[in-house]
Amino acid sequence: MTASPVVALRKAIRARLLMDGALVAALGGARIYEEAPRGAETPYVLFTDAEMRDWSTTLSRGSEHFLTLAVISTERGLGPALDVAQQIVDLLDSAALTLDDHELIDLRFASMNTKRDASGRFARVAMLFRATTEYL
Template identity: 30%
Template sequence: MSHGLNLRSAVLTRLSATPALLTLLGGARLYDGPPRGQALPYLTLEALTSRLLGGTISDGEEHELELAVYSRGASRDEAMAALVLAVTTLETTTVAITGAKMISVRRIEVTSRRMTDGRTWRAGARVRCVTEP
């Protein structure tokens, strides 16, 4: 069985324990997917893809996370600041995963754009994580 679900939980737990991120978001506004009716800004774990590195799970897994921050700030700055802090936290601190060990974390891509409503900013990042049992 993949460590992806445990990684999801560990990432949200780690980010929820980051006071500076909670300050930027205005509280513990971290979700597993976009919530309905939630005040902005907030961070979501939008996608998680897991692949075996070899033939079995004992060889380790590669996971790609997609994180996003949504904001109604005057510019993309609020969304980008929270997103960069979240990604930097994952890259530079220990993420405790039940049943696995994090071997590496690195950002693949960071983007930002105004949404079609003309008021909301979305900053997104794809992050690659490698785990071993």
């Protein structure tokens, strides 16, 4: 059975981020989650929204992805979360990643936005990336 291209892309991104000692240090550990554990210490990185579209040609099956990673922080001000987000952008924009059952054609940073939750306790810096993949 072929791995989902979304799962393969997320797995490769997570592995790439965890290989960077400076990012892991800034997070205070390997805090990169699909779903944050209850009571997780901040800052952490969270895989959030993902959208996949058909990107096939007559010669190969492919997918276009829009995926969002978010830095979650409880620090006052957005500066520290923005610094971590920039580290992630620097690590992933145009990165050559190896995916299970798929080939990464392109991975690009698209946009970033910030917001606080209604209570004002959590700051969120969301980064949108666009990727294209082909099935092997």
